[in-house]
Amino acid sequence: MFHPLWNSYLSSIFDWVIETSILASVLVGFILCIKIVLKNWLTPRWKYALWLILIVRLILPWLPESSFSIYSILSKGYESSQFFIQENTSIWHVKENIHEPKTSISTQKITKEVPTGGKNNNWNLSVYNILLLFWILGVLVSVFFMILINRRLYIYVGKQPAITEKRVLDIFEKCKKDMLIKKDISLSLSGKISSPTLFGIRNPRILLDENHVKYLNDNQLRYIFYHELSHFKRKDIIINLLMHCLLILNWFNPILWYAYYAMREDQEIACDNLALTFINPEEKIAYGQTIITLLEQYSTYYRTPTLANFSRNKAILKRRIIMIKKFNKNSYRWSAVGLATILGLSTLSLVNINAEETSYKKNIVEQPKKEVEQPKEI
Numbered sequence: 001m002f003h004p005l006w007n008s009y010l011s012s013i014f015d016w017v018i019e020t021s022i023l024a025s026v027l028v029g030f031i032l033c034i035k036i037v038l039k040n041w042l043t044p045r046w047k048y049a050l051w052l053i054l055i056v057r058l059i060l061p062w063l064p065e066s067s068f069s070i071y072s073i074l075s076k077g078y079e080s081s082q083f084f085i086q087e088n089t090s091i092w093h094v095k096e097n098i099h100e101p102k103t104s105i106s107t108q109k110i111t112k113e114v115p116t117g118g119k120n121n122n123w124n125l126s127v128y129n130i131l132l133l134f135w136i137l138g139v140l141v142s143v144f145f146m147i148l149i150n151r152r153l154y155i156y157v158g159k160q161p162a163i164t165e166k167r168v169l170d171i172f173e174k175c176k177k178d179m180l181i182k183k184d185i186s187l188s189l190s191g192k193i194s195s196p197t198l199f200g201i202r203n204p205r206i207l208l209d210e211n212h213v214k215y216l217n218d219n220q221l222r223y224i225f226y227h228e229l230s231h232f233k234r235k236d237i238i239i240n241l242l243m244h245c246l247l248i249l250n251w252f253n254p255i256l257w258y259a260y261y262a263m264r265e266d267q268e269i270a271c272d273n274l275a276l277t278f279i280n281p282e283e284k285i286a287y288g289q290t291i292i293t294l295l296e297q298y299s300t301y302y303r304t305p306t307l308a309n310f311s312r313n314k315a316i317l318k319r320r321i322i323m324i325k326k327f328n329k330n331s332y333r334w335s336a337v338g339l340a341t342i343l344g345l346s347t348l349s350l351v352n353i354n355a356e357e358t359s360y361k362k363n364i365v366e367q368p369k370k371e372v373e374q375p376k377e378i
Contacts, residue, residue, distance in 0.1 A: 025255040046338030048270040051263040058246045142248040163187040175225040198231045223290045226275035276327045288324045
C-alpha cells in the first residue's frame with residue numbers, strides 16, 4: 001500500500017513543489033527588479049501587492065501555457081546549456097571515430113565485463129528517493145514545530161488579562177468606527193509577547209504591553225490602534241499564515257525565505273500607509289516618533305505568522321520613517337502605474353512556458369546529436 005503512494009502521489013507532489021519552487025524563485029527576482037526600477041513610482045500599497053502574485057504562483061497547481069512568460073528565461077538557459085554540452089559531445093564523438101579501429105576489441109571486452117546500466121539507473125532512483133524522503137522529513141519537522149509554537153502561544157495569550165481601562169477602550173472603539181470595522185476585537189495585555197500586535201484569526205485581539213496602557217497618551221494609543229487595525233483590515237495574518245504554510249513545502253529554498261521577510265517588511269510599511277490616511281497631515285511626525293518609542297522597548301520573545309507585530313530592523317525603520325515623511329493622502333488612491341505593473345506581472349508570471357515551444361527547441365538541440373552518431377553506425 002505504501003509503495004504505490006510513494007511512487008505516485010508523493011513523488012508527483014514533490015515534482016510539482018520542485019518545479020513551482022524554481023519558477024517562483026525566478027518570479028522573486030523579477031519582483032525585486034521591479035521594486036528597484038519603479039522605486040519612486042510605486043506606493044507601498046503596490047509594492048506589497050507584488051508579493052501577493054508570488055503567493056498565487058505558489059498555490060495554483062495548474063496554470064495556462066503561453067509564449068509570453070517570464071519563465072522563458074529558463075528554457076533559453078536550458079537551450080544554451082544543451083548546446084554547450086552538445087558541442088563537447090560532438091568533439092568527443094569525432095575523437096572516438098578516429099580511434100575506433102584501435103579500440104574496437106577493448107570496447108567489446110569492456111562491454112562483456114561491465115554489467116548493463118541497470119545499477120546506474122537504480123542509483124539514480126535511490127538518490128531521488130533519498131531526496132524525496134529528506135523533503136518529507138523537513139515538512140513533517142516544520143509542521144510539528146509550527147503546531148507546537150502556536151499551541152503554546154494560544155495557551156499563553158489565553159491566560160493574559162483583558163484591558164478594562166475605559167480611556168483605552170473608548171479610543172479603540174473610536175478608531176474601529178473611523179476604519180468601518182464592525183468585527184468584535186478584544187484588547188488584552190501582552191505579557192512577554194512582542195507588542196503592540198494583532199493576534200488571532202477567528203477571534204482576533206490586539207495585545208498591548210502594560211506600560212503602553214499606563215504611559216502612552218491618547219494620540220499615541222490612537223496611532224497604535226490605527227496601525228494594528230490596518231493589519232486586520234488588510235487580512236495580513238491570513239496572508240502571513242498562508243505564506244508560512246507554503247514555505248513549509250518549500251523549506252529548502254532560501255530565496256523564498258528571503259521573499260517572505262521582504263514581504264513582511266513591505267507589509268509593515270503598507271500598514272503605516274493605510275494608518276496615515278486616518279490621521280491629520282500635521283500628525284505624521286508624531287506618528288513616526290511613536291513608532292520609534294515603541295521599538296526602543298520592543299521584545300522578540302515570540303515571532304510567529306499568527307502575530308502581526310513590529311520589526312526592529314534598522315533598515316526597515318529607516319524606510320518607514322522616510323515613507324511617513326513623504327506620505328500624501330492622494331498617494332494611497334489607485335495609481336495607473338501600480339495597476340499596470342500588477343496586471344503586467346500577473347499576465348507574464350501566472351502562466352507556464354509553452355510546451356510546444358520548449359519541445360521544438362529541445363528537438364533542435366538534439367538533432368545534431370543524431371547527425372554525429374550516424375557515421376558511427378555505418
